[in-house]
Amino acid sequence: MLEKRNNIKNKFTFWDSFPQVQKDMIEISHIILTHVNSVPGLLGQALEDTFAVPGKMLRPACVMLFGAFGPDADQKHDELQKIATSIETLHNATLIHDDIIDESSMRHGRPSIQTKYGKHIAVYAGDYLVALSLTLLSENAQSLHSVIADGKTMQNILVGETEQYNNAYNIDISEKEYLDQIKGKTGVLFGLACFIGAYESGTKVTKALKAKKFGEYLGQAFQLRDDILDYTTTSSTFKKPVLLDVKDGIYSGPLIFALQNDDNNHLHELVKMGKDLTQDQLHEIENLVNHLGGVERAQKLADQYTEKALASLKKHWPDNENRALIEQLTGRLLKRQY
Template sequence: MTTADTTVTERRNTVPAPPGDAGAPRWLRHATDVTDPVLREAVLSLHPRARAVAGYHLGWWDERGRPVAAGWGKAVRPALVLLSARAAGAAPGTGAGCAAAVQLAHDSSLLHDDIIDRDETRRNRPAAWRAFGVAGALLAGDAMLALAASLIQREDLGAPATAALNEAVQQFIGGQFEDMAFEERAEVSLAECSTMAARKTGALMGAACRLGALAGRADGERAAGLEAFGRSLGLAFQHVDDLLGIWGDPERTGKPAGADLHARKKSLPVVAALDSGGPEAARLAELYARDPSLDDPGTLRHAAALVERAGGRERTAGLAGRHLREALDHLGALELPPSRTRPLRDLAHWLTARDH
């Protein structure tokens, strides 16, 4: 371990952990406090131009390098790493390097997703590709992914940890390919939509839990059980994201109202609505066949109403609830002390009831 590594380790271990009954928002803030210094030190090792884009995307500075406090998101995946290590019986702060690695991998995918989807805003400000160009954002995303792999290797957890991250990356890349393909197809099944969500979101959240378990020196059975918890929670999380992509408040989500409808995304509420077979489904299919440039706010509100009347909203919320119950069942089957798993349970409930 280098002197820099020692400095980061000592700093993150001084962050006091909340009490077990603190609630999800406090655990998320704790995950940010533990992970942010590790992230910052890692990003500072990048090429200056990659560093500029990565730090902008992570909300540390503006496009000119001036400090800001935009933040890098809710810290869901780092929290899953740290809380899984805690559930395995590890000391507070265990797994901080893995938490930073998972966040880097996630943000790498967001940089690329924004380019693919032509999303112009991210976290209430211009997306990185709008601020630095497509080429700059692509290269920074690649650099962040390579940096994630380096952080995992530095944690000295062996081949299983490296394999967990690599497999999750392959899964979410496959999920992105499927998501792109759906936009070009008139028909997508609910099963295909769920499989895509499991790859695009569930795999990395499952890997976060497995990495935390490995950092906490859990045995194979408990590492697998925590990964299963993360995967099911990832599906519930994605289904809630799909609901927010249509009905979320732009002030809370950081994206324009109806952004997923304008992009003609085949998200689960839309697929469920199109699958309903009623007149609303037929009208929605007509709107999806239109040129998106013809959309106006009224058209997007009408499309959202059609999805809701066709049952897409209710069905998606029901599936999110089902996957939440599956996640909690996986966690309960591990027979770990309830005091150690309570923060994971609280986080799972909070994530599926959130509005952003």
């Protein structure tokens, strides 16, 4: 058992500077593996593969960090870990379903579930994780308030993803439409994680809603940074294919902002080629997005959302070690390279 825990720890080097958070993430990962290892057949294999290389687990970390502010944090610690597990399983369900829709071949540097097991098993795996998420939450939440918040968040995620789908190949997508999309795709789940951590540890709902707002700002900054990395890093560093979204008509912030400055329409003409784009042309798009200020504009927006998050944190939460951890993490996410 100790060897297995040490193997899990080696996968969470992102948290080396945050030992208490790392300890919680290791335990949450163990809870997940305990559940998925009991699932038989191909579905079980697909679920084990899903968590073989865990992501950063930022959302469950938000649950635990904001949970630490509550008056019941110590006595509710085990329940908070299971609720945080429910958030992580829900997040991974959305990733599996995203990969099916986008026909993505890679996830976390490995073949995606739909690539390795086919779309049918991938759909079942995503659905299973949604069911597991709801089970873990309903078994450990103190009231229906958290379950209702979870359901509304799932609805908002689906609306955000659908809006992105509806805007495929829309070269005239506005900044507001893009920001609304990333709030729905990413911001609301970060918001739920922060809210539910605070609320389930005894924080009053009115104050827990302040945690939700922080999480939404953080999530939008995180997604902006994610989109920036498509134009500033390599697939091996980022652990997923970069720029392929352009071929599929999914346009993120840096490209949208660069198109607004494309006076000679050269970038427009390249983007309109869609699935016919060659690797050299994708590289040219990457250079143009940087040259036309798309990355710079996206980074400014990421900075602004980060500043909003930190201002909210300082205004509504006590100046203690836990807040300092959240501040450090927020700054680190803005500067990450993967």
